[in-house]
Amino acid sequence: MSETYDVLIIGAGPGGYVTAIRSAQLGFKTAVIDREHLGGICLNWGCIPTKALLRSAEIYHYMQHASDYGLSAKEVSFDAAAIVKRSRGVSGRLNGGVGMLLKKNKVDVIWGEASIESAAKGNEPGKVTVKETKRAEPPKGAKGAGTYTAKHIIVATGARPRVLPGIEPDKKQIWTYYEAMVPEKMPKSLLVMGSGAIGIEFASFYRTMGAEVTVIELLPQILPVEDAEIAGLARKRFEKQGIKILTSAKVTKVEKGADSVTATVEDDKGKTQQFTAEKLISAVGVVGNIENLGLEKVGVKIERGVVVTDGLGRTNVPGVYAIGDVAGPPMLAHKAEHEGVICIETIKGLHTHPMDKAKIPGCTYCHPQIASVGVTEGKAKELGLSIKVGRFPFAGNGKAIALGEPDGLIKTIFDAKTGQLLGAHMIGAEVTELIQGYVVAMTLESTEEELMHTVFPHPTLSEMMHESVLDAYGRVIHT
């Protein structure tokens, strides 16, 4: 096969397929290349299927506590295979949906391993060769291996789990998120290495399903990117649920037994301890997929394992662009999507600006949920900013009490001088759905005044967002 496009996108993850659809909307002849699945990790092995698992865990948790709500549920139990099946079904359905969306927008899908041969020069388009892949069957209607050309080539290849030497995942005792998402049976005990969003979500899921869970974090704080106060509250809740948490702790050695794995953990004082469990989940971050793409060949600049771009997706090589995880942190699906749209609109010549990374929200779907945007209180102090901090506890909100979710906190950070909302940090029920209100406010450059003047519906959890702002200015009502 060979065909010429305006825009070729390598990777059909959330960054790639969204960029492809926007590209088609802008009138570009567009194709997206993937070797494994439409929708990428996010939709197939990340964001979405874990939400399905966590939903099962949540309902299981409620069933166990049915009596708190005046209900009774006897012989509450679960079927691990059915939970996994549901999760895979959710992914499958959305995966098909992406295929449909691409087709509807007349975006071609090319199946295989892509490598850039050359970037566009003059009137000569850039060239990408696509080799056959054995990883997965191509979706219906996909084009196969061959040479494809395009004036603009966008690399959107995402990231994969980071592997620590000596702790290589083996799919049996040492898992990455791939295996953790499709357990044949629920492990009775589990070690989780790393307490970022991925590690904590699996810790929360498996703990709810009854496993003994130990989380080992290298840094002094779990959820290291979150506000220290929020992370501290989360830690207390997790420990109350029975999760064992070690911070400032390093896994120095991992030994595998027949049906177990033993990790030697060294704390910051040099003291070592051993932990044995059925499984170990390695969740120590992700690294960009930069290999075998021909990036070196065409001279694309790479730094710290990610492609260097100008904030508008352009690399140092004209005609080659990068977006999403492969273009650097934060490695989040919504960042990739937004970055992709900025990139393709820049190519089109529309008026674009680099993304403001201070306004990218992050969500962790453990129980309780955690959501945040902007700077943490610690970071603001480190930057020497003069700030006002507002706090409002779930215990002061009618809807939270009615839901039986009285634990949680909404924290806001304002610039003391200008009233700019610098950050918002939340823990508690449904906060992942609340955070967007603050993100909109930040994007519109609201000050505390507009937020105070905004009417929040009663009774909702969102009222706490209002109260937190009021608290920052000493005007809180319900505490």
Added chain:
Amino acid sequence: MPINVLMPALSPTMEKGNLAKWLKKEGDAIKSGDVIAEIETDKATMEVEAVDEGVLAKILVAEGTADVPVNELIALIAEEGEDPGSVQAPKGGAEAKTAPVEPKGTPDQNAAPDGAHASYARVDQAPEGAKPSGAAQPAGSGDRVFASPLARRIAKQEGVDLSAVKGSGPHGRVIQRDVQAAIEGGTAKAGAAAKPEAKSAPVPEKAAPKAAGGSAPAGLSLDQVKGFYEKGSFEEVPLDGMRKTIAKRLTEAMQVAPHFYLTVDCELDALMKLRETLNGSAGKDKDGKPLFKLSVNDFVIKAMGLALTRVPAANAVWAEDRILRFKHAEVGVAVAIDGGLFTPVIRKADQKTLSAISNEMKDFAGRARAKKLKPEEYQGGVTSVSNLGMFGIKHFTAVINPPQSSILAVGAGEKRVVVKDGQPTVAQVMTATLSCDHRVLDGALGAELIAAFKGLIENPMGMLV
């Protein structure tokens, strides 16, 4: 250190341009004066000449990229002895807007990033006093300024006049970064330098049309206009830079310059005879081609030039709080091209011979069609000539092209019955209409000007001496 090649400002109003074409490849040796790229501005395609020597190490903005902001890093030149392969874009890649964009003298004085020195295309063609634009452009006082709450608050705290800040947010809304840029750039402070830029525009402050975002002053919104027509009954044509400029400038002209119109009929018989004689007497070049071939329009240009110097008060333009009066006549000539028009200016039209004007116009027209005119070739002028005679138009009025103070709309020369000595007789007649800017020309002065023009056209020998 590698030499940074920045997007040049090819005209004082240029904010961004399209990188049309790279004429050198990465790895090519570059000599000073080499044309390395072509840039498309709102009006023309311009060549970018290198001012430094070396090897073109990296192209950072691909050809075909639209709307590249002035001063954006577009390429890197490795200096002699430097390994082109090791040359790298500064941190942040092309986003490194290290060279400040605020107006301060010639771009060469702009701070260069990291000790590397900046290389511009030759911009000495820009008229004197030209300022690279990009800093605050007043949105016009009196109009409502759209600004984010945060931008308003910071502006208030820092004493920034928001109406003098150009917004970069959605729909030209002023947002935080615009105010911060204004503070850092030292412009737009209320009081001290409240209207620094307004001086260059021949526009009374109060009447300044809101021109934020460089678009034409608002009429009906897109949705309103579309609402009048059946869906699918039209195709949407995006505006190119020339269309935007024409829309903006001429709307401004009609709103700002009070127009009035004076129409005269000029008899052409003597002129046609003289033209024939002159063309017949033209010498030949070595290929046997005549050295010149005068058109009626060449006479019109010359007549307009002479008329202006004979009526010196009309050889003037409006400049905010005064009138600029000129010694020589600069006459613009509207040249229609595909998708728009240019108005190259014949300088000293009063002094040039008809053949010189004729040959200059041929060159201008050819390069206008190729969009190869330099900005200084179509900027300035006191009046313009717009001739639609070749389309059989008998009479029309034209819109003054700011900052000029008049424009002559010339119709077709045709045989008409005229009354001479009480008797009907046939003569070749051309109708010409002068649009005048009343701020500069009053009715009688305009009449004097067009009478001088008519006299020269009807007694063309006066143009030969």
